[in-house]
Structure formats: C-alpha cells, structure tokens
Amino acid sequence: MKVSTMSQSEPITGGCLCGVVRYEASEPLFDPHYCHCRTCQKASGAPVVAAAFLSRDAFRFTHGEPKLYRSSPIVERGFCADCGTYLMYRPLMREWSDWIIITIASLDRPESLAPERHFGIESQIAWFNTHDDLPRERYEDDFIEILADANREEREAVLGRYGSR
Numbered sequence: 170m171k172v173s174t175m176s177q178s179e180p181i182t183g184g185c186l187c188g189v190v191r192y193e194a195s196e197p198l199f200d201p202h203y204c205h206c207r208t209c210q211k212a213s214g215a216p217v218v219a220a221a222f223l224s225r226d227a228f229r230f231t232h233g234e235p236k237l238y239r240s241s242p243i244v245e246r247g248f249c250a251d252c253g254t255y256l257m258y259r260p261l262m263r264e265w266s267d268w269i270i271i272t273i274a275s276l277d278r279p280e281s282l283a284p285e286r287h288f289g290i291e292s293q294i295a296w297f298n299t300h301d302d303l304p305r306e307r308y309e310d311d312f313i314e315i316l317a318d319a320n321r322e323e324r325e326a327v328l329g330r331y332g333s334r
C-alpha cells in the first residue's frame with residue numbers, strides 16, 4: 170500500500186490546467202492569505218484568490234514558463250499562455266524583490282496550505298464570504314501609487330505594514 174505523506178524534503182509542486190507550465194518550491198510557502206483586491210479578481214476571474222509567499226531563490230519552473238503581464242507599476246503577474254491559469258505574481262519593487270507569490274489553488278496539493286488572513290477586503294464582493302474569523306485587512310486607497318512612488322512620505326509605513334516577513 171502506498172501511503173502518501175508530505176515530508177519536508179519532498180518538493181512542493183504545482184502547475185497550470187493544461188500542464189505546459191509546471192513549478193517547484195524547495196522551501197515551504199509562508200503567509201498564506203486570501204486577496205480580495207480588484208486586480209486579483211480580474212486576473213483570476215474569481216471572487217477571491219488564495220495565495221502564499223515564497224522566497225524567489227526557492228522557486229523554479231520545471232516545465233514551460235508563464236506569460237507575464239504587468240498589472241501595475243509594482244506587480245508582474247504570470248499565467249499560462251495556453252490555458253490561462255493564473256499561477257503567480259512578483260513584486261517589482263526592490264524592497265520586495267526577494268519574494269514571489271504563488272496561487273494556492275495551482276499547487277498540486279492545495280489542501281496543504283490554508284489561508285490565515287484576508288487582504289484587500291475593501292474590494293470583497295458583497296455576496297461572497299468565507300465565514301471565518303481570520304484577520305481582515307484593507308489596502309490603502311492609493312496603495313499602488315504609494316508603493317510605486319519613491320518620494321511618497323507614506324511609503325515606509327506601507328512597506329513596513331506588509332513587508333515585515
């Protein structure tokens with residue numbers, strides 16, 4: 170009998186619907202969360218995206234490459250050019266350039282990683298609720314503009330709020 174267990178040494182794998190793009194993580198993902206922001210909704214076509222952070226050094230594509238779309242001055246999103254699966258995004262700002270964010274549902278074992286908080290609840294769709302007691306955080310109204318502009322005074326505070334990982 171084959172017993173399926175997830176050991177620490179077993180790489181975390183995932184990929185798109187059609188199988189052209191496959192990836193592997195050599196370290197555990199961290200800070201799993203829901204993002205309700207409008208960009209995630211549009212990028213996925215779903216009311217919410219569950220995603221988690223990973224060190225960029227611990228991530229690699231094992232088959233194919235996603236097409237990248239620069240959805241804002243601070244983020245590049247990757248999706249399969251053949252089937253459209255939304256796989257990952259990566260911040261373009263220097264301060265967060267060590268991270269990549271992976272969509273949990275694109276993992277081969279999405280059940281292994283449960284979201285621990287909600288981001289972007291200012292855009293949460295009224296008929297959609299996950300019915301949990303997880304922390305819920307809003308993004309600043311001009312979150313993207315603040316992070317994209319090195320001269321904005323609020324930038325350090327915003328970086329500190331989301332960047333303490």
Ligand SMILES: [Zn+2]
Binds near residue numbers: 186187250253
């Ligand atoms: Zn695909």
Ligand SMILES: [Zn+2]
Binds near residue numbers: 205206207208210289
């Ligand atoms: Zn989002």
